Amino acid sequence: QKEVEQNSGPLSVPEGAIASLNCTYSDRVSQSFFWYRQYSGKSPELIMSIYSNGDKEDGRFTAQLNKASQYVSLLIRDSQPSDSATYLCALKLTGKLIFGQGTTLQVKP
C-alpha cells in the first residue's frame, strides 16, 4: 500500500475560488505533515506544516489534519494564477520525508 496518496489532477479552479487539495496516508506512527509547492522544474518549497488534529491557517492557506481518518488537506483561498503548481503532501517518518505524487493545480484567470 502506498504510504502517501494524492490525486494527481489536474485540479482546475477559476481565479478567486477556493482550491481544495487532499492527501491520505497509511502510516499511523507519523506525527508531522507538510505541504510543499513545486513549480515545474523547480525544487519543493515549504508552504505549511501541521502536527496536531484540526486546522492551521497561514494567510490564504489552511491545512487540516485528521489523524483518525489519516487525512491531510490544504485549502487555498482566493486562488491566483501564480498558485498554479504541483502541491506535494509529505509526512515525516523516522526523520525522512515521504512524499506523495503531488496534485497539479491550475488556476484559470
Place this chain on the structure above:
Amino acid sequence: EPEVTQTPSHQVTQMGQEVILRCVPISNHLYFYWYRQILGQKVEFLVSFYNNEISEKSEIFDDQFSVERPDGSNFTLKIRSTKLEDSAMYFCASSAPKGGTEAFFGQGTRLTVV
C-alpha cells in the same frame, strides 16, 4: 533569508563517470538530506546525515553512492559510476535540530547521464 544552495545547477556526464554534487545547508542546521526526483515521478528519499554520519538511507542509496561533509559548510553526494537511470533532479535539504522538523530544499542539480 537563509537558504540551501546547490552546485552545479546542471551536470551532464557520461555513463560510468563519477560525479559529485555539492550543497551548502542552512548554517545553523544539523540534519542534512539528499532526495532525488526522476522526471515525472515523486520526490524520493536517498539519505539523511547527522553528526558526521549517515543516520538513514534508502534502498536506492547503494554502494555507488556516498555522502560526505568535508568541512563545516559543504555536504556532498558522490555517485561513483553513473548509470543512465541516475538521471534525475537531486535535491539537498536541511533541517534544524529542535523545535521545527521542517526541511528546506535547495534549488536542485539536474543530472543527465548520457
